[in-house]
Amino acid sequence: MLPFFLRKLLRLILVLLLVAAATFLLLNLLPGDVALSLLGNEATPAAIAQVRAELGLDQPLVLRYLHWLIGLLHGDLGRSYITQVPVMESIVDRLPVTIELMLLSQGFALLLAVPVGVWCAYKAGSRIDRLISSAALLLLAAPVFITATVLMFLFALKLRWLPSTGYVPFIASPLSNLAHLVLPALAIGLSEWPPLFAVLRADMIKTLQQDYIALAKAKGLGPAFILLRHALRPSSFTLVTVSGLQIAAAITGALVVETIFGLPGVGRMLTGAVYNRDMMLVQGCVAVISVGYVLINFGVDLIYATLDPRICR
Amino acid sequence: MTKASAALLDVTGLRTRFHTPHGIVQAVDGVSFSIQRGQTVGIVGESGSGKSVLARTIIGILAKDGSVTTTGCLAFEGRDLLKLPEREMRDVRGKDIAMVFQDPMSSLNPVKRIGAQIGEVLKRHLGLRGRAAETRSAELLASVGISLPAERLRQYPHQLSGGMRQRVAIAVALAGEPKLLIADEPTTALDVTIQAQILDLLRRQQLARNMAMILISHDLGVIAGRADAVAVMYAGQMVERASTRSLFHSCCMPYTQALIRSAPKLPDPPHTRLRAIPGRPPDMLRPPAGCRFNPRCDYATDVCRATQPMLSAADADGTHLYACWHPVGGHGVLP
Numbered sequence A: 001m002l003p004f005f006l007r008k009l010l011r012l013i014l015v016l017l018l019v020a021a022a023t024f025l026l027l028n029l030l031p032g033d034v035a036l037s038l039l040g041n042e043a044t045p046a047a048i049a050q051v052r053a054e055l056g057l058d059q060p061l062v063l064r065y066l067h068w069l070i071g072l073l074h075g076d077l078g079r080s081y082i083t084q085v086p087v088m089e090s091i092v093d094r095l096p097v098t099i100e101l102m103l104l105s106q107g108f109a110l111l112l113a114v115p116v117g118v119w120c121a122y123k124a125g126s127r128i129d130r131l132i133s134s135a136a137l138l139l140l141a142a143p144v145f146i147t148a149t150v151l152m153f154l155f156a157l158k159l160r161w162l163p164s165t166g167y168v169p170f171i172a173s174p175l176s177n178l179a180h181l182v183l184p185a186l187a188i189g190l191s192e193w194p195p196l197f198a199v200l201r202a203d204m205i206k207t208l209q210q211d212y213i214a215l216a217k218a219k220g221l222g223p224a225f226i227l228l229r230h231a232l233r234p235s236s237f238t239l240v241t242v243s244g245l246q247i248a249a250a251i252t253g254a255l256v257v258e259t260i261f262g263l264p265g266v267g268r269m270l271t272g273a274v275y276n277r278d279m280m281l282v283q284g285c286v287a288v289i290s291v292g293y294v295l296i297n298f299g300v301d302l303i304y305a306t307l308d309p310r311i312c313r
Numbered sequence B: 001m002t003k004a005s006a007a008l009l010d011v012t013g014l015r016t017r018f019h020t021p022h023g024i025v026q027a028v029d030g031v032s033f034s035i036q037r038g039q040t041v042g043i044v045g046e047s048g049s050g051k052s053v054l055a056r057t058i059i060g061i062l063a064k065d066g067s068v069t070t071t072g073c074l075a076f077e078g079r080d081l082l083k084l085p086e087r088e089m090r091d092v093r094g095k096d097i098a099m100v101f102q103d104p105m106s107s108l109n110p111v112k113r114i115g116a117q118i119g120e121v122l123k124r125h126l127g128l129r130g131r132a133a134e135t136r137s138a139e140l141l142a143s144v145g146i147s148l149p150a151e152r153l154r155q156y157p158h159q160l161s162g163g164m165r166q167r168v169a170i171a172v173a174l175a176g177e178p179k180l181l182i183a184d185e186p187t188t189a190l191d192v193t194i195q196a197q198i199l200d201l202l203r204r205q206q207l208a209r210n211m212a213m214i215l216i217s218h219d220l221g222v223i224a225g226r227a228d229a230v231a232v233m234y235a236g237q238m239v240e241r242a243s244t245r246s247l248f249h250s251c252c253m254p255y256t257q258a259l260i261r262s263a264p265k266l267p268d269p270p271h272t273r274l275r276a277i278p279g280r281p282p283d284m285l286r287p288p289a290g291c292r293f294n295p296r297c298d299y300a301t302d303v304c305r306a307t308q309p310m311l312s313a314a315d316a317d318g319t320h321l322y323a324c325w326h327p328v329g330g331h332g333v334l335p
């Protein structure tokens, strides 16, 4: 187990360094000038040069990168070009909202995908299986902004069961916090469960044909026990991979959903920063998101090792 | 009925059909035999002759989604298992009847510890859990010849060799203290050197527990010294059935004769490569008319191609049965 863990950790560090470099390069080589967007199109060349010097944009790329990287290692992501607020501070402020949203939405997605996937695999080919599989395909095709809008219309505006926009921190009022997050999380979750359902169902169908399932039946075990205690674990490797990718990819859903439901998360901040060409803020957000992505994949590897005893050798 | 209730298991006219997209596969087509307590019945036939389907039908683990239909009678201690509700059948499986599968690489769950795989049988059928289950599991492992049983309980199947895994699978089968053990080609997937050990282990356990056994193999050599009676299967049908002695001394069916000729002699290790029977087993979607063996049979005549032979008795008390129009060795007569 330990060498496996160390190997994974070493790879993690390498990947993180690469990610930092890629993030920086990508955003600094993009066309567009902050100074210009700060001052507007009528700015004089002298004024632009002055702003560029203030922001350190006149320095060579390599120097800027090293400067940024050293800052990154200290948890300092620079200051926003526009508001002058430290980027780290803004992100730390908004990250909990986004993390909660992503975890909740993935929770919803799994809560829906696992029982339904197991059931459909068990009843594969039956009428109910075909019905649910088609419904999942339909939902897969529906973009997040559609499901988000429909949910908001139905549960917030029509039925008035839940608030339509806004946010309350968890510490202030856990219940109200959840009430504000349920619909956004459900919107992302609904668009995330179909792939989870599909891979689990397919893997489960294959597992159910294995000899060890026949042996489990021959032991006199009941179907619920066989499905959950014998078949689910060996069928969930792809599920875990896809789920990990989805948590990470949920950030794109968060961009949309946070804006629609007015949630003060990283997604909405990033949308604004891109719009304002606030490269320092964009860079920080992208770096944090990428690190999150890599960390989640690291977590997935560790979950693998606990799911499949054959892996850590 | 008196004779039937004396037997542990009485199989009568058993038929198993698969309804596939390509048509109906009659995988088991009229099999009858009975087995007494403590007795071993060998089932022999080439690959694809329906042996595994027969085993799975008896223990009742074929799909229940309507794609498989089973008819006939499976009287176990007088109860017809085919009529038993699934819930009650679950109490029979693993407890009264247990099974060992062909390939121990795939018949143990790769993500469950050995201890859990034995323990769940003990819990399900004997109500043992915790310490008691652990002690019993270790005893079972020791009884099938596994060293350091307590440590093995915490291991996963991939940490054991093929032979060891089959021993574990046997321990799993013995855990519920079954009255009947079905061993479906228990040594086919194993190294030649280990095969005899596993077969001897099964035999020892059987004698010690007065357990009946259905020993399935494609190799008569495996069954020869170990079964009291043998049923020969061809294309889903039982084509000959006799005491082992009678079968080897005076077989009637040309197919049985070919199997005996192709079987290793007793001094040979099991599964020695030998002359195969020429030709191939029939396509089970479209089996040949008449005797199903006729395209490969040296003795085939028009009647063989037109009409299926019924089971007939070769001896006075009807324990030796065969289905053939032209039995070898001069039994029976032409119609």
Ligand SMILES: Nc1ncnc2c1ncn2[C@@H]1O[C@H](COP(=O)(O)OP(=O)(O)O)[C@@H](O)[C@H]1O
Binding pocket: B018, B020, B025, B027, B045, B046, B047, B048, B049, B050, B051, B052, B053, B054, B284
């Ligand atoms: N689930 C199934 N669906 C359709 N046909 C099957 C199924 N299982 C087995 N068969 C067919 O039944 C026949 C007997 O198979 P099997 O019992 O596995 O043979 P054996 O164990 O004697 O080698 C084969 O022709 C096989 O193709």
Ligand code: SF4
Binding pocket: B253, B254, B255, B291, B292, B293, B294, B295, B297, B298, B299, B300, B301, B304, B309, B323, B324, B325, B326, B327
């Ligand atoms: S019935 Fe005819 S074809 Fe069939 S085994 Fe006997 S002799 Fe051969």
Ligand SMILES: [Mg+2]
Binding pocket: B051, B052, B053, B184, B185
């Ligand atoms: Mg078989």
